[in-house]
Amino acid sequence: MRINLSERDLTEPTIIKGDSFLLLKGIPNQSIDLILTSPPYFGQRQIKEGPFAKAGTISDYLRLLKRLGKEFKRILKPTGSLWLNIGDSYRDSSLLLIPSRVAIMLEEELGFILRNDVIWEKRSFLSPSIKNRTSSSYEHFFHFVLGKGYYANKTIGTREVETTLDNGRVVSKTGVTGEDYKRKIELSNLNKEEKESALLSLEEELAKVKNGEISDFRMLLRGGNSILHSQRAKELMEMGFAFIEASSRERVSDIWNIGVSKEKEHDSPFPKELLTYPILSSCPKQGIVLDPFLGSGTTAIACIELKRKCLGFEIDSNYYELAKRRIKEKQN
Numbered sequence: 001m002r003i004n005l006s007e008r009d010l011t012e013p014t015i016i017k018g019d020s021f022l023l024l025k026g027i028p029n030q031s032i033d034l035i036l037t038s039p040p041y042f043g044q045r046q047i048k049e050g051p052f053a054k055a056g057t058i059s060d061y062l063r064l065l066k067r068l069g070k071e072f073k074r075i076l077k078p079t080g081s082l083w084l085n086i087g088d089s090y091r092d093s094s095l096l097l098i099p100s101r102v103a104i105m106l107e108e109e110l111g112f113i114l115r116n117d118v119i120w121e122k123r124s125f126l127s128p129s130i131k132n133r134t135s136s137s138y139e140h141f142f143h144f145v146l147g148k149g150y151y152a153n154k155t156i157g158t159r160e161v162e163t164t165l166d167n168g169r170v171v172s173k174t175g176v177t178g179e180d181y182k183r184k185i186e187l188s189n190l191n192k193e194e195k196e197s198a199l200l201s202l203e204e205e206l207a208k209v210k211n212g213e214i215s216d217f218r219m220l221l222r223g224g225n226s227i228l229h230s231q232r233a234k235e236l237m238e239m240g241f242a243f244i245e246a247s248s249r250e251r252v253s254d255i256w257n258i259g260v261s262k263e264k265e266h267d268s269p270f271p272k273e274l275l276t277y278p279i280l281s282s283c284p285k286q287g288i289v290l291d292p293f294l295g296s297g298t299t300a301i302a303c304i305e306l307k308r309k310c311l312g313f314e315i316d317s318n319y320y321e322l323a324k325r326r327i328k329e330k331q332n
């Protein structure tokens with residue numbers, strides 16, 4: 001079945017019931033901006049239909065992921081991204097490291113570039129009854145691209161660094177208050193004038209942290225640093241001190257603490273919040289998002305909210321109906 005995207009009205013999510021391995025073949029080359037998905041996990045017994053129902057060994061599973069990876073590579077635009085969430089599983093008490101195996105295969109065998117391994121920390125995950133190991137409380141969310149020119153909305157993913165005050169003293173993000181540096185200046189081999197100038201500049205630097213101009217800084221003192229920072233060498237030699245400043249905005253980290261979804265009719269739904277950053281940062285406004293394992297339809301719902309076009313596939317009739325219902329409810 002050929003899926004002609006230009007003829008399709010994608011102003012609302014298009015969802016198709018069927019097997020992704022077949023449906024993906026109908027998508028034209030280089031037509032998708034973002035593939036955002038979570039395929040069935042290895043050993044997931046609930047899967048009754050399609051190729052994953054028969055993947056009994058790790059090699060079978062990796063072969064299927066490789067087939068998918070090849071199709072993903074073909075249909076993604078050169079600027080596109082693949083955000084892939086995969087859970088791990090145990091067999092004979094041993095953790096199988098399935099996500100890592102898949103990521104290495106996609107990198108080494110298919111040439112994907114892995115930009116990030118985001119850890120999704122599932123805030124409200126309940127510990128299993130197992131008592132002789134730690135509970136499993138995270139999953140991997142990999143961000144792959146095909147080349148250096150991938151689309152990235154650089155305004156997404158930074159946030160203002162908050163300055164804290166401790167008894168009226170300004171404290172930088174890494175706990176710098178200036179006290180240590182004052183001591184170091186006193187003990188340094190700088191001459192009297194240089195020390196006065198260093199103390200004055202340190203106060204100015206702390207004021208910059210306080211008023212939000214910078215979030216943090218390091219102070220270098222002549223003779224006090226084993227590695228002489230080349231770009232600062234001249235300043236250090238001439239003045240006796242120098243500063244390295246950190247911007248007042250910091251990037252969102254790669255550990256995301258997001259609670260599991262409250263949707264009860266699917267066994268492994270995405271929480272919607274997990275999709276905000278991937279969609280906003282990796283899909284341009286007029287772009288198309290594809291989730292070939294749509295499940296309860298969360299990707300489509302996030303796309304409605306964030307105003308992106310969405311195409312989704314789901315093999316299971318009940319989940320397909322659930323996704324349709326949730327999308328309709330969202331649109332009303």
Ligand SMILES: C[S@@+](CC[C@H](N)C(=O)[O-])C[C@H]1O[C@@H](n2cnc3c(N)ncnc32)[C@H](O)[C@@H]1O
Pocket residue numbers: 018019020021037038039040041047049050051052266268269270271292293294295296297298299313314315316319
């Ligand atoms: C891990 S779940 C994805 C859940 C989804 N992210 C959500 O928010 O609900 C994987 C889904 O893939 C579906 N599935 C399994 N094999 C499939 C196939 N060959 N083609 C399409 N969907 C498939 C399963 O029925 C299941 O709903």
